Amino acid sequence: MGKEIPADFFVTKLNEAKVHFERALDCKHTEFDDLYPYMIEHPQFFWYKRYVAWSELLTIVKLCNELEISWQEQFSHQQAEYIQKRVMSSKVLDYWFETNDSKEHVG
Template sequence: MVQEPTAQYLEQKVTEAKVHFERALACKHTEFDDLYPYMIEHPQFFWYKRYVAWSELLTVVKLCNELKVTWEEQFTSQQVNYIQKRVMSAKVLDYWFETNDSKEHVG
């Protein structure tokens, strides 16, 4: 018997998707690199890697919205705005980490 997802489970999935996206933005290693190691040789790889991570984040947020699970607390208000617009623009790529005129860094 399959259990329905809990709010805590979905919140963890949002955290994982956020970390994946932020690591992709910072050009750090993700599990995607392990799945497609040959793509590292191609310049378009980083755009595709970011697109995949962004899509994952949007999918998890969509599930949270449909199940009425809160996800916004894990993000700055500007990041929430980007996610709600759903379009990964140059602005998202350039300013995702911007908070109060300083940069946050992915661990």
């Protein structure tokens, strides 16, 4: 069979996905901008960029759940609840950082 993947690989990927989502929320540069530079000219760009980052985050959380790898401690309690509900609502967009202990945005 294939080689075994260490649990810290998924934690690293989870943190990368979290940073990607937070950068998308803050309208900061992500690799999505490099893949689709023409999208910047379209008003729906930032919505779509956030949707892509949210989907990536949910996918990695789903893999963590299936592999029984704990992921909740990487997020505030409220953020973990948003993720478990899976829907990127206006509440998620408006209050993602409000529930952060540090209340700092990604640099």
